[in-house]
Amino acid sequence: MLIYLPIAxxxxxxxxxxxxxxxxxxxxxxxxxGGGFLLTPLLIFSGIPPVVAVASVAPQIVASSASGALxxxxxxxxxxxxxxxxxxxxxxxxxxxxxxxxxxxxxxxLDLIVALAxxxxxxxxxxxxxNESIRSIFNAxxxxxxxxxxxxxxxxxxGLPFKMRFKRSKLYISVIPVVLIGIxxxxxxxxxxxxxxxxxxxxxxYLLRVPTxxxxxxxxxxxxxxxxxxxxxxxMTNQSVDFVLAVIxxxxxxxxxxxxxxxxxxxxxxxxxxxxxxxxxxxxxxxLVGLVATxxxxxxxxxxxxxxx
Amino acid sequence: MRRSxxxxxxxxxxxxxxxxxxxxxxxxxTAEVKISSNFTGAPITxxxxxxxxAQSVSRSGHYQVATLVQGPPESVIARRKDxxxxxxxxxxxxxxxxxxxxxxxxxxxxxxxLAEKLVLERYRLGFANSRFDYRGRPQANDxxxxxxxxxxxxxxxxxxxxxxxxxxxxxxxxxxxxxxxxVPANAPVGFYTVRVFLFADGALLAQADESxxxxxxxxxxxxxxxxxxxxxxxxxxxxxxALFTGWLGGxxxxxx
Numbered sequence: 001m002l003i004y005l006p007i008a009x010x011x012x013x014x015x016x017x018x019x020x021x022x023x024x025x026x027x028x029x030x031x032x033x034g035g036g037f038l039l040t041p042l043l044i045f046s047g048i049p050p051v052v053a054v055a056s057v058a059p060q061i062v063a064s065s066a067s068g069a070l071x072x073x074x075x076x077x078x079x080x081x082x083x084x085x086x087x088x089x090x091x092x093x094x095x096x097x098x099x100x101x102x103x104x105x106x107x108x109x110l111d112l113i114v115a116l117a118x119x120x121x122x123x124x125x126x127x128x129x130x131n132e133s134i135r136s137i138f139n140a141x142x143x144x145x146x147x148x149x150x151x152x153x154x155x156x157x158x159g160l161p162f163k164m165r166f167k168r169s170k171l172y173i174s175v176i177p178v179v180l181i182g183i184x185x186x187x188x189x190x191x192x193x194x195x196x197x198x199x200x201x202x203x204x205x206y207l208l209r210v211p212t213x214x215x216x217x218x219x220x221x222x223x224x225x226x227x228x229x230x231x232x233x234x235x236m237t238n239q240s241v242d243f244v245l246a247v248i249x250x251x252x253x254x255x256x257x258x259x260x261x262x263x264x265x266x267x268x269x270x271x272x273x274x275x276x277x278x279x280x281x282x283x284x285x286x287x288l289v290g291l292v293a294t295x296x297x298x299x300x301x302x303x304x305x306x307x308x309x
Numbered sequence: 310m311r312r313s314x315x316x317x318x319x320x321x322x323x324x325x326x327x328x329x330x331x332x333x334x335x336x337x338x339t340a341e342v343k344i345s346s347n348f349t350g351a352p353i354t355x356x357x358x359x360x361x362x363a364q365s366v367s368r369s370g371h372y373q374v375a376t377l378v379q380g381p382p383e384s385v386i387a388r389r390k391d392x393x394x395x396x397x398x399x400x401x402x403x404x405x406x407x408x409x410x411x412x413x414x415x416x417x418x419x420x421x422x423l424a425e426k427l428v429l430e431r432y433r434l435g436f437a438n439s440r441f442d443y444r445g446r447p448q449a450n451d452x453x454x455x456x457x458x459x460x461x462x463x464x465x466x467x468x469x470x471x472x473x474x475x476x477x478x479x480x481x482x483x484x485x486x487x488x489x490x491x492v493p494a495n496a497p498v499g500f501y502t503v504r505v506f507l508f509a510d511g512a513l514l515a516q517a518d519e520s521x522x523x524x525x526x527x528x529x530x531x532x533x534x535x536x537x538x539x540x541x542x543x544x545x546x547x548x549x550x551a552l553f554t555g556w557l558g559g560x561x562x563x564x565x
Contacts (some may be wrong), residue, residue, distance in 0.1 A: 002349045002494075003346055003347065004344060004345070004346050004347065004348040004349075006344075006528075006529040006530075006532045006533045007532070007533065007536060008524060009495065009497065009498075010494055010495045011348060011349050011350075011494040011495075036521075059547045059548060059550070059551040060551070062548060062551035062552060062555065063552070063554040063555040063558070064550040064555065065555070066551065066552050066554075066556060066559075067554075067555035067556070067558040067559045068553070068554030068555075068559075069490060069555075070556060070559040071559060103393060108386065108388050108402060109397045109398070109399060111399075112396070112398045112399065116396075120457075224552075224555075228548045228551075228552075231544055231547050231548050231551070232541065232544035232545060232548060233544070234544070235536065235540050235541070235543050235544030235547065236540045236544060237542055239536050239537055239540055241536070241543070241544060241547055243532050243536070243547060244346075244532070245544075246547060246550075246551070247550070247554075250551060250554045250555075251554065254422075254554055254555060254557075254558030257556070257558070258558065258562035266486065284410045291396045291397060292395060292396060292397070293397075294397070295390060295397055297460075297463075297464065297465065298389055298391075298397075299387055299388065299389055299390070299456075299457070299460030299461075299463075300387070300388050300390075300399070300464075301385045301386065301387045301388075301460070301461055301464050301465075302385060302386050302388070303383060303384075303385055304383070304384040304385055304386055304404060
């Protein structure tokens with residue numbers, strides 16, 4: 001069934017988009033990530049203009065993350081103070097992201113930078129995750145216990161000023177790395193149309209040493225906050241949030257996520273992480289191929305906005 | 310004195326020219342294409358009647374008709390990718406000013422056989438006779454930008470927004486003709502002009518203009534206006550709906 005998207009100004013098959021939302025929702029439920037890094041490229045590859053795809057995935061990420069955050073809220077597995085600091089800094093990052101997004105679009109280099117960023121960050125995070133999960137799988141096979149977190153362990157991060165106490169996470173750390181992580185992920189999320197959960201979670205665990213039981217809930221709250229602001233910013237600067245597209249994606253995503261979460265509970269954590277890592281690497285490789293392979297059409301045409309450019 | 314005589318002669322020639330001998334009346338199947346949620350494109354059918362009066366000279370050749378449909382003008386940037394450090398990146402670009410967003414020429418025969426190239430160029434009939442203006446280039450159709458022009462035409466044709474088709478205007482009898490123009494779903498909204506040209510033996514005998522409008526209606530129209538005029542509220546509504554959907558999903562599928 002074809003449906004007309006009023007902002008994208010083209011008609012798409014509703015079930016294909018719904019299916020994409022559902023499939024990505026399933027994976028996001030399975031792995032506990034937002035899934036934006038899969039959904040945005042899928043939409044772009046299926047012909048939705050990148051500007052509309054990035055902007056319309058933002059509310060979809062809000063919906064799927066809100067659903068997850070609520071579940072963690074009920075189980076009291078969220079560090080609200082940490083989440084708020086991350087949201088505020090994430091909003092700062094988002095504001096920079098929207099400006100850079102607009103600038104790159106005008107320069108005609110948006111697609112290139114987005115693709116390069118996908119290759120770099122997805123490749124890097126995917127590689128690290130794969131390495132970590134494979135080690136963990138081997139350790140488990142040999143019957144060795146996973147290395148435990150030692151409370152007294154200090155890194156150079158603990159020497160920084162402006163210390164803040166995060167009770168729920170049992171942390172007393174400088175606010176500087178927290179704010180930098182928030183800004184970085186808000187910036188990337190807005191630019192790339194991703195929530196950034198797959199970057200946030202390892203950053204919180206490995207850099208800030210936030211206990212794993214509050215990491216996912218806290219990350220989800222941060223994503224809800226940052227992506228809500230990103231949606232409004234995209235709506236205001238680019239007017240490219242397609243309501244109809246977003247609703248189809250949301251409904252598909254929320255339903256898919258529930259099934260994914262059910263199956264995810266029966267799988268081992270390190271196996272899940274290894275699968276997610278392979279998925280992330282696959283997306284990075286797909287972008288790399290797009291960058292390197294000779295394109296069928298070397299030319300592109302884009303509408304000129306405003307005569308004053 | 311001589312000047313006014315000359316003017317009178319010119320005026321008389323214009324009045325007694327093609328317009329009097331042959332007259333053309335045209336009609337479109339619709340004056341407005343309405344875009345609703347199930348819009349996947351729409352055909353526009355054009356009918357025309359050629360009327361002759363007593364003064365019309367009898368012609369040995371047949372009539373030839375060409376129709377030109379143009380969408381609202383828009384300026385676009387055409388960019389070329391080149392390999393830089395192993396990666397394909399946009400390098401050169403050319404800004405094409407006020408090109409029709411939609412362009413279709415239908416003709417009863419071969420477009421090039423309708424009239425001399427000079428005449429076809431004046432009315433921009435056919436891709437080869439279109440006029441392209443580039444930013445920063447005073448000369449129209451500057452050969453230096455030819456590859457961008459070719460690319461623009463190719464991409465527009467692949468998107469179904471540009472076409473030229475010979476033998477697509479059919480005559481029903483001697484003086485009635487019809488043609489159909491397909492408006493695809495990705496055609497931009499706005500005001501479309503329709504021009505019909507009547508030729509015989511390479512001479513332009515008559516011309517008639519019509520127009521139609523493509524507009525969004527109902528919910529689609531409302532959303533589109535809302536997103537532009539109250540963009541902040543629009544964004545907030547999207548977020549609230551997203552939060553509600555997420556909450557609803559969590560409640561409906563609650564496991565614990």
